[in-house]
Amino acid sequence: MFEVTPESMGTAKRGDIASDTKLQPITPLSVKVACSNCNLRELCMPMGLKADELDRIEEVVAVRRKVKRGAHLYSNGENFSSLFAIRTGFFKTCITTEDGRNQVTGFQMAGEIIGLDGIVKEHHTCDAIALEDAEVCVMPFDRIEELSREVVSLQRHVHKIMSREIVREHGVMLLLGSMRAEERLAAFLLNLVQRLHARGFSQSELLLRMTREEIGSYLGLKLETVSRTFSKFVEDKIVEVKQRHVRILDTEALKLIVNNNHKPC
Amino acid sequence: MFEVTPESMGTAKRGDIASDTKLQPITPLSVKVACSNCNLRELCMPMGLKADELDRIEEVVAVRRKVKRGAHLYSNGENFSSLFAIRTGFFKTCITTEDGRNQVTGFQMAGEIIGLDGIVKEHHTCDAIALEDAEVCVMPFDRIEELSREVVSLQRHVHKIMSREIVREHGVMLLLGSMRAEERLAAFLLNLVQRLHARGFSQSELLLRMTREEIGSYLGLKLETVSRTFSKFVEDKIVEVKQRHVRILDTEALKLIVNNNHKPC
């Protein structure tokens, strides 16, 4: 029933230049990490870079790191030294307090930058955990600062990435502060599918990488409420749900729910 | 009963160098806006600047702007060009959607920087409204970028300000996603009084510049719930409340409420 497979949602479409060419290391340029060949470039990198600027940025993004499903990319309290660009895989970030509160602050996918929380105190203030096997580009922050003093478009880009995160969080505050359960879940699904679509995936089918409990934490709901709300959407023929496979049948209905134009019911 | 007056909470302690000296413009240095003489400097500015660096930064912060109570400093959709450092007064930032949702995303006071949301799309995505007559330093963002390419400590400072805002919003997400009404209001009061204390005000008395409705919007509660929760705190002898005057009688109790160590009740 669901065409979506773990493979088709994950790394399938991403070619790894480095491994493709390592059997014939004739052109030295291609063995190092190559942003210029990365198909996530338009998500990570500023536009309109000159060739020599791109070369210099590639020097910053020299190291990659693999993170197994369930492993921490970084943890609360850990020293901050780098930002990470997600190449493949899916992460959650969450904060945990001493008294046992827990809050998922976001879900991040390929092309997104994570670690910005660590800059201010020079140590991380949340955990970043891989929800599936993942690979990230490690970008030492002092190198980023150094280079962004010289490459204006990179400087601007860094500022925009941080501002974008601030604006995203405003949206989450709106969601948590003013929406009811159905509205939250509808907004969540639309947001996820829109970001996946921007990466070449289906507009209507998605594979949730997170549990109902993690969705609930992010949305300020209990896992039972998330489950019940899914069931209600299924009843209303708005989505099909089979565990973590979700097919959206009626995008417009979801949008109406978010914009609470369904009030007259 | 309450020593706190509007005067004592507002602008009383801030001397305005520019207006003091404009009748005798003998020393040209003192007529321009002088960060070096601003007692908010430690809140706005990076530490350990050399004299010439500070001079250059002062050139960036050349203009001030007064904002009347109730007026917008900037509005959703408006072109972004500057960040603002609050000199005096008190602001709220809020987002409003077409379908009529409204969410206060923060309350800002002297020494804090506002306008970061506008960087990513080069126009603002929220409204900033003065809750009392206010004055801000206008800092054109392209000048900030220019200068932060040359003054490393300024660059670092800009990054930290943005990261701090991201971390602050994580805290709000925790509050909205996992706390009950009493916990939210307790956290809100503690946060406000802590920031006021850092600016030389009382640790136990504060004058709320916002309505119950605005507090409720920020905390994801209805105004009636805010009012009832205040009444409950008064009943429990944790605070005294007389309209917008609040005196905290038992800070520890508030902290216990936030850390939900009051469960055994």
Add this chain to the structure above:
DNA sequence: CGACACCTTGAAGAGGTTCAAGAAATGTGG
């Protein structure tokens, strides 16, 4: 195949909202 994590559903209960009325403070114009 069994252990474990995850998901669904029901029933009862708590916390917050809604609606409504009145009181207190604030602002405005004569």
Add this chain to the structure above:
DNA sequence: CCACATTTCTTGAACCTCTTCAAGGTGTCG
């Protein structure tokens, strides 16, 4: 400066949404 209009705040009662507790089902992985 007072009277009036307006805004803001408080409180009660009924209601509703979401949570809590509980049980059973489904899927996954060694």
